[in-house]
Amino acid sequence: MDIKIIWSQYQASLKAFLHSKIANPSDVDDLMQDILIKTHQHLYAVKEPSKIKSWIFQIANNTVIDFYRKSHASQNVEVGSLWYEQEQTQVITELAGCVKPFINALPQDEAALLTAIEIEGISQKEYAQSHDINYSTLKSRVIKSRKKLHQIFNHCCSFNIDSQGNLLDVTPKNNTCLKC
Template sequence: MMACILRAWCAHQAELCRFLRHHLSSETDADDLLQEVFLKAVRTREGFCTLNNPRAWLFQVARNALIDLLRSRHPQAPLSESFAQPPAEDTDPIDDLSACLPRVLGELSADDRLAITLCDLQGLTQQALAKRLGLSLAGAKSRVQRARARLRARLIEACQVKFDDTGRVCCYTPRTTDDEHG
């Protein structure tokens, strides 16, 4: 049991030591963490000898010990009461946006509204839309694409929809029935 641990330790100790000393300003701290890594390997007993990649395991333990040490050194401020309370609602903004959609959809042209309603809301394929409206498939695809672009522009303008860095809806301003167009 100890032979496989000692072989792995002898093969990787110097590299582990350089890694820890590179990330810590104190050689003593690095040596202490190195000792913790060794002790953890010894405590795993036979389990260590069955590892496919002892080097990777040793480095993962060293990284975790390093992270724990660095976290313990940073002062941690207590959370304010507002963080302790769960949010009032845990809904996806895109779900809430459905309240704005019917009114904005009603402001689109009849052709745009029909394309969006049939394909996006009722699940009709663009091929079926083309057949139903007597259009080519390319014409139906183009109509749906243009309708979606106009709907998006209208939602952005009318409901002040905002997007995050990934393009997902992050927030919007709800419209009331008293709001004017735009």
């Protein structure tokens, strides 16, 4: 893997990503340089060339977070004003809209169960009580429904997940998959 080829391939999209998160163009240039250095220093750690894109963007995301943390330490910035704090609710709402068609592909009772628990945020105990279901039975049903949902996802897309289980990248396997 050649750093020059990799950098030329992703430089423009990285810069666009940084501009969407950082207002000052000179800060963007500084962060681009930091990302290039980190990429060059740790490129040996990437074993699969297909994972380069998600790896570089994870470096970029972490670099932006570090940038805001450093500026937060030197300024009194409210935590609520940071982009990575503000977007969490919005991202969850957007992702729920994308997951909903997949959940709806399940049998009706399983779809209703996962919609209530995963999308609406109702606790499993609360759901079990309101539907007069034994709590341990409900837990088993949730696990079974999640496995079926996972099978639907895997049939449709390839997922790149980091060591902590965070989703890094999704690639559709074909054009017939459910869309959000």
